[in-house]
Amino acid sequence: MSTTGTTSFDxxxxxxxxEAFARCDTELRTGYHLSTARRSLNLLTLDWANxxxxxxxxxxxxxxxxxxxxxxxxxxxxxxxLEHQVxxxxxxxxxxxxxxxxxxxxxxxxxxxxxxxxxxxxxxxRQVSPKIKVxxxxxxxxxYTLVYFRMRKIHDAGDGVxxxxxxxRMLPCLVAGLSYYLALKLPNAAPKLPFLKQEYEEQxxxxxxxxxxxxxxxxxxxxxxx
Numbered sequence: 001m002s003t004t005g006t007t008s009f010d011x012x013x014x015x016x017x018x019e020a021f022a023r024c025d026t027e028l029r030t031g032y033h034l035s036t037a038r039r040s041l042n043l044l045t046l047d048w049a050n051x052x053x054x055x056x057x058x059x060x061x062x063x064x065x066x067x068x069x070x071x072x073x074x075x076x077x078x079x080x081x082l083e084h085q086v087x088x089x090x091x092x093x094x095x096x097x098x099x100x101x102x103x104x105x106x107x108x109x110x111x112x113x114x115x116x117x118x119x120x121x122x123x124x125x126r127q128v129s130p131k132i133k134v135x136x137x138x139x140x141x142x143x144y145t146l147v148y149f150r151m152r153k154i155h156d157a158g159d160g161v162x163x164x165x166x167x168x169r170m171l172p173c174l175v176a177g178l179s180y181y182l183a184l185k186l187p188n189a190a191p192k193l194p195f196l197k198q199e200y201e202e203q204x205x206x207x208x209x210x211x212x213x214x215x216x217x218x219x220x221x222x223x224x225x226x
Contacts, residue, residue, distance in 0.1 A: 010168055011175075013038065014160040020178040023196065024189035038157040040181035041164070044174070045154040049079050051204065055211050056167050057152045058082065063132075065144040068116065070137045072146070074130040077153040081132070084148040086119050096147060099134070110135055119144060169210060173203040 011019070014028075017037040021028045028034065048054055057079075063072050065086070074081075085096040100121050107113075107123040116139035125131040138144050155165035166174055180196040183189035189196070 010163050011171055012161055012163050013041070013157050016041070016164060016171070016175055016178060017160075019175050020182055023175070023179040024183050024186050024192065026182075026186055026188060034160065036185060037178065037182060038160075040185075041157040041174075041178055044177045044181055045157075045166075047177070049151070049153065052208055053082070053151055053212075054154065055213070057154060058149055059152055060147070060149050062087075062148070063146045064142070065119065065134065065138040065146055067139065067141040068114075068137050070113065070135070071131055071133050074124075074132060074150070075152070076129060078130045079151045079153060080126065081122075081124055082149045082151060084122055084146060087145040087147050088118075088143060102135075107133060107135070113137075119146075122146075170207050173200070173207040176200040176203040 014034075017034060018028050020037065021033065028037070049057075061075065065072070081101075084101070085098050087094055087096050089095055097118075099119055102121050102123050104123065104125075107121075113135060115136040117136040119134035119136060119138060121135045123133045123135070125133060132146070134146070157164060164171075164174060176196070177200045180193070180200040183193045183196045
């Protein structure tokens with residue numbers, strides 16, 4: 001027998017919701033059912049951001065640093081920065097130099113926050129509107145560029161016809177998680193709640209174990225000079 005030869009299987013939001021309701025022994029019947037499911041779906045993807053790094057949401061960006069300017073806005077959907085360097089030069093002459101991330105207490109303890117030079121430290125202020133602060137303040141304009149890799153939020157669930165902003169490999173976990181979230185609200189699904197929770201946690205462990213960096217890691221002892 002021959003196979004289809006295709007690998008394009010995906011689910012739109014309506015199909016994800018229908019599958020989740022079916023696992024709760026309930027049919028998707030009303031507009032309220034769809035509305036509450038979309039709300040749960042959005043909460044579920046926020047839970048994923050709290051559980052770890054979602055590789056498909058990592059994007060690259062840059063911010064031109066301005067002379068004597070310490071604070072800069074990050075894109076509003078930023079969850080956190082994963083890597084950050086200060087770039088000098090351009091083309092074949094560019095150089096990226098890693099800068100250290102510091103905590104709020106370390107930043108607060110810097111005596112002169114208006115000192116100038118090439119930035120060597122960064123404080124990521126994870127507010128509702130995320131910002132960064134660099135130290136020392138840039139001593140020149142058009143010389144330094146902060147380049148970074150960030151983790152962004154997963155896109156919201158749409159009106160039903162859109163696909164969810166997750167790779168296909170994460171769909172089993174997404175459906176399992178939505179089933180559990182819906183069971184918290186559906187009276188007739190209460191008997192299945194422990195099973196659905198366990199299934200969600202198992203699917204998350206499988207998915208998160210696969211959704212990770214697979215580059216080799218080499219650890220070497222640091223040599224100390226006395």
